[in-house]
Amino acid sequence: MEPGKSEERIPLLERGEEYVHHLEEEAGSSISACYQCERCTNACPVSHFMDIKPHHVIRYVQLGWQEKLMASSTIWVCLSCEMCSTYCPNQVAVAQVMIRLRNEAAKSGVRPQEKVLAAFHRTFLNELKRFGRVNEVWLMASLNLRPEVAVEKIRTGSWKYDLDAAVTLWRRGRLKLLPHRCRDMKEIREISRIKGEQK
Amino acid sequence: MKISYYPGCSLEGMAVDYARSIQDVFRQMDCELMEIEDWSCCGASASHSLDEAMSVLLPARNLAAAERMGLDIVAPCPNCFNRLRHSQETIGKVVEKPPWKVNGSVKIHEMTRFLTQEFMLEKIRGLIRNPLEGLKVVCYYGCQMVRPPWITGFTDYENPQTLDILAREAGAEVLDWSYKTTCCGASIGIGRRDILVSLVGRLIDKAQQAGADAIVVSCPLCQSNLDMMQKAAGRSPMPVFYFTELLRLAFEAGSWSKEWFRAHVVDPVDMLRKKEVFR
Numbered sequence: 001m002e003p004g005k006s007e008e009r010i011p012l013l014e015r016g017e018e019y020v021h022h023l024e025e026e027a028g029s030s031i032s033a034c035y036q037c038e039r040c041t042n043a044c045p046v047s048h049f050m051d052i053k054p055h056h057v058i059r060y061v062q063l064g065w066q067e068k069l070m071a072s073s074t075i076w077v078c079l080s081c082e083m084c085s086t087y088c089p090n091q092v093a094v095a096q097v098m099i100r101l102r103n104e105a106a107k108s109g110v111r112p113q114e115k116v117l118a119a120f121h122r123t124f125l126n127e128l129k130r131f132g133r134v135n136e137v138w139l140m141a142s143l144n145l146r147p148e149v150a151v152e153k154i155r156t157g158s159w160k161y162d163l164d165a166a167v168t169l170w171r172r173g174r175l176k177l178l179p180h181r182c183r184d185m186k187e188i189r190e191i192s193r194i195k196g197e198q199k
Numbered sequence: 200m201k202i203s204y205y206p207g208c209s210l211e212g213m214a215v216d217y218a219r220s221i222q223d224v225f226r227q228m229d230c231e232l233m234e235i236e237d238w239s240c241c242g243a244s245a246s247h248s249l250d251e252a253m254s255v256l257l258p259a260r261n262l263a264a265a266e267r268m269g270l271d272i273v274a275p276c277p278n279c280f281n282r283l284r285h286s287q288e289t290i291g292k293v294v295e296k297p298p299w300k301v302n303g304s305v306k307i308h309e310m311t312r313f314l315t316q317e318f319m320l321e322k323i324r325g326l327i328r329n330p331l332e333g334l335k336v337v338c339y340y341g342c343q344m345v346r347p348p349w350i351t352g353f354t355d356y357e358n359p360q361t362l363d364i365l366a367r368e369a370g371a372e373v374l375d376w377s378y379k380t381t382c383c384g385a386s387i388g389i390g391r392r393d394i395l396v397s398l399v400g401r402l403i404d405k406a407q408q409a410g411a412d413a414i415v416v417s418c419p420l421c422q423s424n425l426d427m428m429q430k431a432a433g434r435s436p437m438p439v440f441y442f443t444e445l446l447r448l449a450f451e452a453g454s455w456s457k458e459w460f461r462a463h464v465v466d467p468v469d470m471l472r473k474k475e476v477f478r
Contacts (some may be wrong), residue, residue: 007213017306045382049394080244082346086356095347101246111211115389124245124344125253134208143389158392162284165427171211176212183237190298 016064023061029085029093032059034087040084040094050074052114054084054094061097070105074098076114120151129192132182137175140166203270205261207238207419213417214276216459217367220443221275221310227450228322234247235272236265241282256297258286259447263301271306273313275443277344277418280309306333309344309351311361311442323368327453330332330370330446331476337376337411338362338442339402345380365442366415367448376409378402383424387426392431399424400432402461410412412470413438415445426464438467452478 040054041047047054048122059070069075072161075098084094104110112118123143127134144148144162153159169175183186210218210295225232238261262283265272274280287303313319325458345356353359363373381403388395398412402425406414416422416439426439444459446473460468 045398046384046387046394046461049391057478077387077394079342079382079385079387080247081342081385083342083382086346086348099247106249114390117387119243120389121248124243125249128242128246128257130241133211134243136209136212146243161392161431168427168464172464174215174462176215180211182239186296187260188257190238191252191260192253194252194256194298197427 008142013059016062019064019066020062023097023100026109027093027096029091029126029199030094031058031061031097031199032099033090034062034092037089039087039089040092043087045081045083046077048080050077054078054098058092058094058097059099062164066104069101070108070110071113071154073113075101076112076117092163115148115152116143119143119146129189131179132185132188133180135176137177138179200229201231201233202313203265203268203272203305204234205238205241205265205272205274205276205279205283205366206234207276207324208243209419209438210318212237213309213423214441215286216291216462217275217419217422217441218448220441220456220459223447224443224450225388225456227447228325230319230322232273233268233270235261236268236449238264240395241279242280247282247285248425254282255286255289258283259290259297259301259303260419262287262290262303262305263297263308266301269355271308273310273415275310275469277309277341278420280307281343283307283349283477284352288350309361311344311365315361315364320364323365323446326450326458327368327370330477331449331474332370332372334471334473334476335372335374335412336366336371336440336445337406337409338366338379338380338414339383339406339421339425340379340417341418344359344418345469361418362415362442366445369442369445371415374411375407376405376411378405383421385424388424388428395424395428396432400434403429403432403434403437407434411437413440413473415440415442421436429465436465437452438463438465438470440467448476452476 020031036055038055044054052072057074080095080100082095088094120143127139206218242254242257257354274283284307290303298440340359345351345353345359347355364374383399386396422439448456
């Protein structure tokens with residue numbers, strides 16, 4: 001850039017402000033208090049597998065870079081182990097923010113970067129709505145029968161590991177083939193229809 | 200004494216060994232576990248990943264059932280415990296009312312903490328006939344049992360002691376290590392096996408460096424991750440026990456527990472025989 005000419009910039013918080021307030025309310029914690037000390041990222045057991053590190057996630061939220069977050073692998077890789085929230089000196093509930101972002105991503109039309117993990121959560125809830133409890137055999141079967149998962153598993157060859165695990169567990173008597181169905185399924189279906197809003 | 204019991208889905212499938220050993224230990228201790236009537240899944244990580252309302256209301260359904268029974272809850276699975284506690288804390292803050300009456304008044308006990316109350320420990324001490332002398336273990340707590348502390352109520356979340364106390368009561372030598380609460384990867388292996396293998400590999404390494412013969416856990420997911428993935432991580436086999444299995448073995452030596460040990464991927468029987476605590 002030529003000297004003397006000032007770059008035209010949008011003030012940093014203009015775009016982010018609304019998004020920060022929205023997420024702060026949803027996560028029930030402060031996000032603006034983050035001063036980028038990176039303690040969350042250093043405590044995180046999987047930060048080296050993330051494309052956007054936890055402290056960057058908080059910064060992106062402050063800047064309102066929602067699209068980048070929705071398309072990241074980070075929001076799916078997060079284990080909810082709560083190390084970040086526990087050790088944040090400013091009480092930013094980082095793990096809770098990740099969960100809110102994951103909620104948003106699931107509702108948005110953005111293609112999740114971790115297809116199988118996203119499909120797993122969806123399948124888990126479907127199984128839960130079907131039986132009231134979750135049976136591991138049925139869960140894994142329904143997951144692997146999803147077209148996007150099946151394609152991914154064949155492409156990466158990871159179906160072999162699943163098969164191997166199934167055989168091992170079967171031999172050890174750890175698979176329960178018949179699912180248990182709760183008696184009061186009406187109640188569980190009713191719960192799944194309630195759309196909660198936090199106060 | 201009576202207490203309501205919320206086993207959780209895993210204990211019906213993958214963690215049958217945990218379920219059976221819990222039943223056995225509590226029977227010996229003369230403490231009756233009353234299964235919560237028609238309990239349903241707590242929603243685990245899926246419900247709070249996708250649907251916040253469900254993650255509060257699903258556990259609340261079980262809380263309501265326990266309230267009707269008028270008994271405090273004990274939950275063996277740390278994730279279920281965490282979700283139940285989370286629900287208890289947030290139930291009043293959700294605008295939509297649950298379709299039944301619930302006020303979140305029952306006390307929710309995490310199983311290891313329930314058993315480390317002084318009067319329970321005394322009962323345990325009276326039952327130990329086969330102390331597991333010479334068995335060196337490290338205790339692994341994982342995440343959900345201790346974090347976040349404002350939900351779990353653990354004040355020593357950096358260096359929790361409940362499993363250590365129980366393993367020590369069982370006669371085992373409990374070693375110190377720094378990885379008590381480092382995450383094992385939870386359900387990440389379903390989509391990212393590479394991450395799971397790396398996390399489990401590190402835990403097994405650290406346990407071996409501490410000089411342990413075995414790892415003691417209380418979480419079904421930690422157990423299956425550590426037990427199943429150590430081979431994929433290329434580590435030499437290290438048995439992973441539920442603490443109740445060790446307690447029961449310390450109560451009485453015998454081959455009755457073979458059925459649980461059969462469920463382990465890494466067979467612990469040879470190691471236990473070598474230590475002369477298992478016949």
